[in-house]
Amino acid sequence: MEFRFTKEQEEWRREVRDFFAREAPPELVRRLMIEKKCTNPLSLDLYMKMSEKGWFKKTWPQDYGGEGKSRWHDTILTEEMGYCVIPRGTWNLYANTVQFLGNSLIAGGTEEQKRRWLPLIANGEFRTSNGITEPNAGSDVSIIETTALEETTAVEKDDYFVVNGAKIFNQAHNAEYITAIVRTDPSLPKRRGMSVLLINLKSPGVAVDPSLVAISGWLRSEVFFQDVHVPKANLLGEKNGGWDYLIGEYLPIERTSVAAADLGELFRILEELIEYSKETRCDGHLLIQIPQIRSMLADMWTELLASRLLIYHTIWKLGKGEDVRQDANMAKLYFSEVNERFCNAAMEIVGRYGQLEILNPYTRWLALGGKVAYLYNHSRVDQIGGGASEILRDQIAVRKLGLSRA
Amino acid sequence: MDYGLAEEQLMFKTAVRDFLEAEWSAETMREAWDDRNDYPLELYRKMGDLGWLGLLIPEQYGGMGLGWVEAAILFEESGRVLLKGPLLSTAILGTQALLLLGTEEQKREMLPKIAAGDIILAWAYGEPEVSYDLDLINTKATLIDNQFHINGQKLFVSNVRWADYVMTIAKVEGGTENTGGLGIFLVDTKSTGFSYELMYGIDEDELAEVNYESVVVAKKDLIGWINNTGHILDIVGKSKLAYSAEMVGGTERALEIAIDYCKTRRQFGRFIGSFQSIQHKLATVDMLLERSRWLAYYAAYLCSQGINSTAEINMAYLAANEAYRLASAEGIQVHGGHGCMRLYDIGRYFKRAKALQLKLEPSHVTKDRIAQILEEKGAKYGVQIY
Numbered sequence: 001m002e003f004r005f006t007k008e009q010e011e012w013r014r015e016v017r018d019f020f021a022r023e024a025p026p027e028l029v030r031r032l033m034i035e036k037k038c039t040n041p042l043s044l045d046l047y048m049k050m051s052e053k054g055w056f057k058k059t060w061p062q063d064y065g066g067e068g069k070s071r072w073h074d075t076i077l078t079e080e081m082g083y084c085v086i087p088r089g090t091w092n093l094y095a096n097t098v099q100f101l102g103n104s105l106i107a108g109g110t111e112e113q114k115r116r117w118l119p120l121i122a123n124g125e126f127r128t129s130n131g132i133t134e135p136n137a138g139s140d141v142s143i144i145e146t147t148a149l150e151e152t153t154a155v156e157k158d159d160y161f162v163v164n165g166a167k168i169f170n171q172a173h174n175a176e177y178i179t180a181i182v183r184t185d186p187s188l189p190k191r192r193g194m195s196v197l198l199i200n201l202k203s204p205g206v207a208v209d210p211s212l213v214a215i216s217g218w219l220r221s222e223v224f225f226q227d228v229h230v231p232k233a234n235l236l237g238e239k240n241g242g243w244d245y246l247i248g249e250y251l252p253i254e255r256t257s258v259a260a261a262d263l264g265e266l267f268r269i270l271e272e273l274i275e276y277s278k279e280t281r282c283d284g285h286l287l288i289q290i291p292q293i294r295s296m297l298a299d300m301w302t303e304l305l306a307s308r309l310l311i312y313h314t315i316w317k318l319g320k321g322e323d324v325r326q327d328a329n330m331a332k333l334y335f336s337e338v339n340e341r342f343c344n345a346a347m348e349i350v351g352r353y354g355q356l357e358i359l360n361p362y363t364r365w366l367a368l369g370g371k372v373a374y375l376y377n378h379s380r381v382d383q384i385g386g387g388a389s390e391i392l393r394d395q396i397a398v399r400k401l402g403l404s405r406a
Numbered sequence: 407m408d409y410g411l412a413e414e415q416l417m418f419k420t421a422v423r424d425f426l427e428a429e430w431s432a433e434t435m436r437e438a439w440d441d442r443n444d445y446p447l448e449l450y451r452k453m454g455d456l457g458w459l460g461l462l463i464p465e466q467y468g469g470m471g472l473g474w475v476e477a478a479i480l481f482e483e484s485g486r487v488l489l490k491g492p493l494l495s496t497a498i499l500g501t502q503a504l505l506l507l508g509t510e511e512q513k514r515e516m517l518p519k520i521a522a523g524d525i526i527l528a529w530a531y532g533e534p535e536v537s538y539d540l541d542l543i544n545t546k547a548t549l550i551d552n553q554f555h556i557n558g559q560k561l562f563v564s565n566v567r568w569a570d571y572v573m574t575i576a577k578v579e580g581g582t583e584n585t586g587g588l589g590i591f592l593v594d595t596k597s598t599g600f601s602y603e604l605m606y607g608i609d610e611d612e613l614a615e616v617n618y619e620s621v622v623v624a625k626k627d628l629i630g631w632i633n634n635t636g637h638i639l640d641i642v643g644k645s646k647l648a649y650s651a652e653m654v655g656g657t658e659r660a661l662e663i664a665i666d667y668c669k670t671r672r673q674f675g676r677f678i679g680s681f682q683s684i685q686h687k688l689a690t691v692d693m694l695l696e697r698s699r700w701l702a703y704y705a706a707y708l709c710s711q712g713i714n715s716t717a718e719i720n721m722a723y724l725a726a727n728e729a730y731r732l733a734s735a736e737g738i739q740v741h742g743g744h745g746c747m748r749l750y751d752i753g754r755y756f757k758r759a760k761a762l763q764l765k766l767e768p769s770h771v772t773k774d775r776i777a778q779i780l781e782e783k784g785a786k787y788g789v790q791i792y
Binding site for chain 2: 216
């Protein structure tokens with residue numbers, strides 16, 4: 001047992017932290033948020049700067065221009081994105097493109113796909129967004145309605161799929177591609193007839209509507225496909241093997257990544273809350289002197305540490321090549337609920353100041369720059385995105401504990 | 407024992423619901439939320455025409471002379487539909503301040519106007535560093551040449567932009583035997599030296615930082631007399647009852663929205679409402695709703711009977727907070743990704759639930775108030791503990 005990072009990994013953390021402090025200082029992000037009336041500015045710029053640093057290929061094998069670092073490099077980077085409170089759109093691009101697509105290409109892509117896309121992913125030119133959820137298919141991915149049926153044209157080399165349907169709640173407005181799960185064979189059982197396609201969002205027949213605003217202020221897109229031609233070379237994994245592709249590595253990585261990023265952010269908020277409590281007076285006491293607030297802070301720290309250990313456990317097992325599906329489910333389930341408790345407690349601690357919206361032009365009284373209210377508005381999202389808690393509990397009960405399905 | 411509403415109360419409830427359905431549709435509500443300049447003043451005046459703003463005002467002052475159960479009904483219904491406006495600051499805080507402390511002349515002058523909706527009042531209480539403890543208030547009212555000069559700063563005052571007067575709680579200084587006592591001053595929002603900066607709450611409510619620089623207030627605009635900390639606490643306590651009822655209404659509606667969605671959304675070949683994991687959530691919410699409803703109405707009943715009910719109001723307030731927060735959070739959960747989007751109303755309920763609570767105080771402060779009563783009064787308190 002050794003519950004600590006290597007010296008090199010600690011140095012990597014410092015490098016990342018310095019970079020974000022330089023490139024996305026909180027004051028700049030705040031100013032842009034207010035100027036652009038958007039809680040997620042700078043996402044793309046920052047992503048491109050990260051690519052210039054060569055960070056996206058750190059964990060890839062040397063054959064593909066990488067440095068062969070362990071998954072912990074990835075984890076540390078993800079945690080720091082949260083800890084440095086950089087615009088979350090950057091994380092979204094990184095998670096979908098580098099963590100999900102990059103890793104899965106290396107693990108299971110064809111040689112041609114690797115040679116074609118990995119260099120473009122590394123330099124930031126190739127960015128993809130998540131394409132699982134549809135308006136009518138949320139927790140139940142098996143009922144996706146987006147179809148991709150094969151058509152062969154007269155010209156031999158131009159084999160392609162014709163895609164029709166819609167994908168929702170993604171970041172397509174910041175990306176060139178969407179990693180979409182689509183139905184390729186309606187005659188097979190639901191989970192067997194699906195495939196994963198990389199669809200170019202510039203293709204004729206694709207419409208991106210970036211008009212969905214989340215209650216936390218994030219912008220999300222809905223993407224519509226009408227007779228979109230997608231080359232067969234853009235098929236990821238096996239044809240009709242999309243389900244296994246998703247549940248194999250994609251979803252566990254998504255779940256640990258979202259948890260790690262949000263965890264980093266909450267650690268930062270906890271640190272700032274402690275400072276805030278030490279210098280803020282309320283009715284004659286410093287907040288830190290109020291027993292109920294001390295009790296809340298202690299709970300918050302305990303729960304963050306426990307979350308971190310569950311998340312790290314999953315990543316450790318993933319690195320050993322073991323099946324981590326239920327570990328990832330549990331880490332994400334636990335953390336997402338910690339997240340809500342934490343944000344609620346943070347609102348209780350800052351009290352009246354917590355009710356101010358982050359985008360207020362008059363900022364003098366915002367607690368922690370409005371971050372507490374912003375995170376509170378966002379605090380249910382983790383219990384839904386990347387696998388709703390109900391689904392995760394169900395899977396743990398059935399697949400780990402061996403209970404029968406209701 | 408009778409948990410039921412009287413026939414007139416039921417009719418009143420129906421009348422309020424019908425009125426709000428007609429005047430404050432879901433579309434109107436969304437517009438008012440999204441466009442911060444929009445404020446339902448017209449609707450507010452209509453409520454005055456119907457007499458509802460004067461619900462708690464005795465008939466001799468132009469009101470309806472009804473009680474707290476009726477007030478709870480009005481707030482429960484307005485909570486259901488996320489009504490915005492100066493109802494609470496004017497019809498509860500303003501009315502209570504005048505009834506408890508006002509001179510006969512002030513009552514005759516102000517109460518009929520409140521009842522008719524001709525006057526809007528805001529309530530300025532908290533300050534930087536002073537959130538919940540009245541003894542520490544820093545805003546000063548200095549008596550000079552028979553006039554008060556007010557200096558200080560108040561935070562998170564709602565409705566300032568529309569208010570005729572801001573009821574300002576200030577500590578009195580100079581030339582009076584009441585130095586150090588608290589008074590509620592009616593500060594005309596057009597006064598010289600009065601200014602404010604607007605901020606926005608997560609529920610899109612306007613919250614102001616209000617600044618007073620030697621704002622002159624005539625002696626007649628001091629509500630009643632000085633040195634009435636207990637009364638001010640009582641007035642704020644009464645507003646907590648209105649907040650509780652509003653939260654009960656919000657909880658009830660959030661639960662209905664979640665149930666409706668469960669019955670139309672299909673996943674795994676079934677309506678999601680047929681899954682136990684969803685059913686159990688909603689059953690828990692319903693249990694918390696019932697708990698908060700009866701605590702709120704019990705407290706309202708005690709108020710109507712003139713029984714000291716500070717503890718019960720605080721309990722109702724805590725329970726309503728918890729129910730509303732969970733109802734709206736689970737409501738989002740049931741909606742899945744859609745619930746996280748502004749297109750659906752459930753997210754507005756989620757924000758409103760927390761904002762309504764933080765306008766007054768976080769739960770540890772409320773719990774402390776209950777504990778204080780237990781400590782001080784023990785079993786001798788009003789209606790006994792057991």
